[in-house]
Amino acid sequence: DAKTTQPPSMDCAEGRAANLPCNHSTISGNEYVYWYRQIHSQGPQYIIHGLKNNETNEMASLIITEDRKSSTLILPHATLRDTAVYYCIVRVEGAGSYQLTFGKGTKLSVIP
Amino acid sequence: DAGVIQSPRHEVTEMGQEVTLRCKPISGHNSLFWYRQTMMRGLELLIYFNNNVPIDDSGMPEDRFSAKMPNASFSTLKIQPSEPRDSAVYFCASSPPAGGPDTQYFGPGTRLTVL
DSSP: OOOOBBOOOEETTTTOEEEEEOOOOTTTTTTEEEEEOOOSSSEEEEEEEEEEEEEEEOOOOOETTSSEEEEEEETTOOOOOOEEEEEEEEEESSSTOOOOEEEEEEEEEEEO | OOOOOOOOEEEEEOOOOOOOOOOOOOOOOOOOEEEEEEETTTEEEEEEEETEEEEEOTTOSTTTEEEEEEETEEEEEEEESSOGGEEEEEEEEEEEEBBOOOEEEEEEOOEEEEE
């Protein structure tokens, strides 16, 4: 699986959009970009994933650059409950692929 | 719909004792994972089951660790004998059969402290 690079920490004002970047310059054509988060003392939680098109769900939006070498997770209106460590993971989807390799992630602090 | 259930939530034991962690995956899911999380090493995959069969146990630290999945709704991770360096949070996760979203759903974890 391709390696990812994320900033170690970020701050965001409550109510503003949180934009979390991820670099994955060695991503291959069949690898998806996944985002998980881990709120303190809880298990990791799936947020969103995509291949090359931008994706949106009830939690967040995922913007993937045209060359797929980087992506941005957007939390449109951050709340205090969004304070967590956010992990960007790239992996092949489908049978035979199950490994989720968690890096150090980005610690997002939402400030009142 | 209940998520992944783990028990106990907290376990404190003494070095040398046997420890058994339990997991009930989400109903209908056919893949189960055990992870360990420490400050030093982050989240590590220990073992992966598919349809109750262990597929990859390369992450199991050593022979002191063993995992079983006797049926689709239950799995155990056993440490015997336990050591202080086993202190960590142990997570169980499950995922649905192929064809749906390829996501893993994590339980709340078991915080293990070995004195």
